[in-house]
Amino acid sequence: MVGLVLVSHSAGLAAETVALVRGIAGPEPPLAAAGGTRDGGLGTSLELIEEAVRAVDRGAGVVIVPDLGSSVLTARLVEEDGRVVVADVPFVEGAIAAAVAAGAGAPLADVLAAAEESRAYRKI
Amino acid sequence: MDTDVLVAWFAETARLVHRERERLTDLDAAIGDADHGSNLDRGFSEVARALATSPPDTPAQVLATAGATLIRRVGGASGPLYGSVFRQMGKSLTSPVTLAGFAAAFEEGVVAAERLGKAALGDKTMVDALVPASRALALAVRDGVGVREAFEQAARAAADGAKATIPLQARKGRASYLGERSVGHEDPGAASAALLMAALATVVA
Numbered sequence: 504m505v506g507l508v509l510v511s512h513s514a515g516l517a518a519e520t521v522a523l524v525r526g527i528a529g530p531e532p533p534l535a536a537a538g539g540t541r542d543g544g545l546g547t548s549l550e551l552i553e554e555a556v557r558a559v560d561r562g563a564g565v566v567i568v569p570d571l572g573s574s575v576l577t578a579r580l581v582e583e584d585g586r587v588v589v590a591d592v593p594f595v596e597g598a599i600a601a602a603v604a605a606g607a608g609a610p611l612a613d614v615l616a617a618a619e620e621s622r623a624y625r626k627i
Numbered sequence: 628m629d630t631d632v633l634v635a636w637f638a639e640t641a642r643l644v645h646r647e648r649e650r651l652t653d654l655d656a657a658i659g660d661a662d663h664g665s666n667l668d669r670g671f672s673e674v675a676r677a678l679a680t681s682p683p684d685t686p687a688q689v690l691a692t693a694g695a696t697l698i699r700r701v702g703g704a705s706g707p708l709y710g711s712v713f714r715q716m717g718k719s720l721t722s723p724v725t726l727a728g729f730a731a732a733f734e735e736g737v738v739a740a741e742r743l744g745k746a747a748l749g750d751k752t753m754v755d756a757l758v759p760a761s762r763a764l765a766l767a768v769r770d771g772v773g774v775r776e777a778f779e780q781a782a783r784a785a786a787d788g789a790k791a792t793i794p795l796q797a798r799k800g801r802a803s804y805l806g807e808r809s810v811g812h813e814d815p816g817a818a819s820a821a822l823l824m825a826a827l828a829t830v831v832a
Contacts, residue, residue, distance in 0.1 A: 549699050
């Protein structure tokens with residue numbers, strides 16, 4: 504099953520988004536949060552992202568959903584072609600779409616496509 | 628140019644960034660999130676410490692250590708961006724280090740940062756100081772000037788490039804959300820890039 508890592512500048516936002524995604528997508532998809540810096544501040548930690556990727560890696564690939572700025576830039580440094588990919592998608596909607604697809608057993612490319620579809624979702 | 632010069636470059640950068648920490652943070656407070664000074668101060672101090680604790684054997688190793696440390700320790704966007712510059716430089720630099728080899732590796736490092744940040748000249752980012760510095764080095768190589776003068780020209784080009792970001796409207800990062808209100812402020816990333824090049828000119832002077 505494809506794993507999902509949520510990267511935010513804020514540890515609280517990453518953790519709560521994982522909780523929300525878990526509630527909506529169900530128990531199956533491997534999810535991990537990588538929020539803030541190691542010392543608990545706002546920012547991005549390469550080490551926390553690497554640990555989260557390892558924690559959700561079941562061999563079928565990992566999708567990373569970053570919020571913005573340094574989250575995106577740092578996440579892109581851990582990309583591995585065809586195995587660990589960064590999704591350029593809205594944080595909440597993209598994470599939920601990816602997790603639902605991953606939980607249904609979709610392969611990496613389909614999980615990424617599901618996340619990218621969320622870019623076009625209209626709320627109203 | 629040898630390993631010692633590159634180690635000295637990072638020690639001097641750490642010193643300059645620490646000295647200019649408040650100015651960088653003030654620039655960032657105007658259009659960013661007010662952490663550029665503290666983030667870079669922490670990052671380059673860690674680089675200087677890492678290089679002093681376990682001195683590398685080759686110029687490429689100095690750059691690899693600097694890149695990896697900045698990526699791991701800065702916590703803001705400048706960490707991965709500067710980290711990519713030095714990591715790529717470390718991969719591109721050939722031994723023994725000549726001015727031409729350094730200029731070519733630096734250019735590849737700048738391209739790596741441009742690719743990662745998807746930033747181009749005129750976006751009001753560190754690229755606006757790094758690219759003029761890289762061009763100045765390439766011109767110096769073409770004209771056959773000495774290392775000292777080449778790095779002085781690069782430092783001047785970077786400083787001019789940083790000042791030239793003042794009238795620009797930001798197209799990347801938090802500052803881009805300000806639209807026209809980002810005009811009139813020097814970009815903090817370009818300002819720190821100018822310090823990096825000033826440090827290089829100082830250590831070969």
